[in-house]
Amino acid sequence: MGSDAIERVLVLRHPVERVWAALTTAEGLSRWFGSVAEIDLRPGGRAFFRWDDLGDESVATIVVVDPPRRFAFRWAIEGLPEDDAPRTLVDFTLEPIPDGTRLRLVESGFAQAAADVARAAHQANSQGWDAELADLETYLDAAA
Numbered sequence: 001m002g003s004d005a006i007e008r009v010l011v012l013r014h015p016v017e018r019v020w021a022a023l024t025t026a027e028g029l030s031r032w033f034g035s036v037a038e039i040d041l042r043p044g045g046r047a048f049f050r051w052d053d054l055g056d057e058s059v060a061t062i063v064v065v066d067p068p069r070r071f072a073f074r075w076a077i078e079g080l081p082e083d084d085a086p087r088t089l090v091d092f093t094l095e096p097i098p099d100g101t102r103l104r105l106v107e108s109g110f111a112q113a114a115a116d117v118a119r120a121a122h123q124a125n126s127q128g129w130d131a132e133l134a135d136l137e138t139y140l141d142a143a144a
Contacts (some may be wrong), residue, residue: 003119005108006126010133013100014140018069022140025093032139033132041065047073059089069094076114078121087114088125105129105138 012019022028029037035052039045043062050057062070071092076085088109095102107125110118 003122004111005106006122006129007103008133010103010105010137011097011100012103012137012140013042014144016068016094016096016101018140018143019101019103020071021092022136023071023094024065024067031143032135061087063089064091068123074109077110077117077126079117080113088121105133 022032024039024041026037026039029039029047029049033042034049036048036050038048040047041062043065044108045062045065046059047060047062049060058075060073060075062071062073064070071094073090074087075090076087080086086109088107090105090107093106095104107129110122112118113121
């Protein structure tokens with residue numbers, strides 16, 4: 001995948017419907033993805049995320065809503081102005097498996113930005129997804 005994309009695969013011991021709710025509802029998202037989340041769950045809808053501890057926020061545009069299998073949104077590449085920045089595609093795919101759900105996350109499109117910006121954003125988001133997905137697993141396990 002190189003530096004244009006980040007890919008993570010997680011096996012969660014929870015039914016696909018629970019994982020879908022954690023990814024696509026304001027209540028679910030605000031428990032693991034940032035401090036506050038708002039979501040208008042439809043293609044073209046807006047999602048807003050805020051991380052109080054980082055003093056950071058992001059607005060995304062929802063691209064795909066295919067319950068409970070696939071959810072995708074686009075958001076600005078970190079380090080570029082929100083208005084006209086190239087956007088990466090964050091794509092979640094859920095697959096039911098005997099013990100729960102296989103979650104595949106791919107964030108792609110970093111190569112649209114200048115190499116130094118793309119590298120820094122890729123590294124930051126890579127670490128960010130590791131932390132956020134660990135939080136997702138913790139949230140789902142605690143709520144079980």
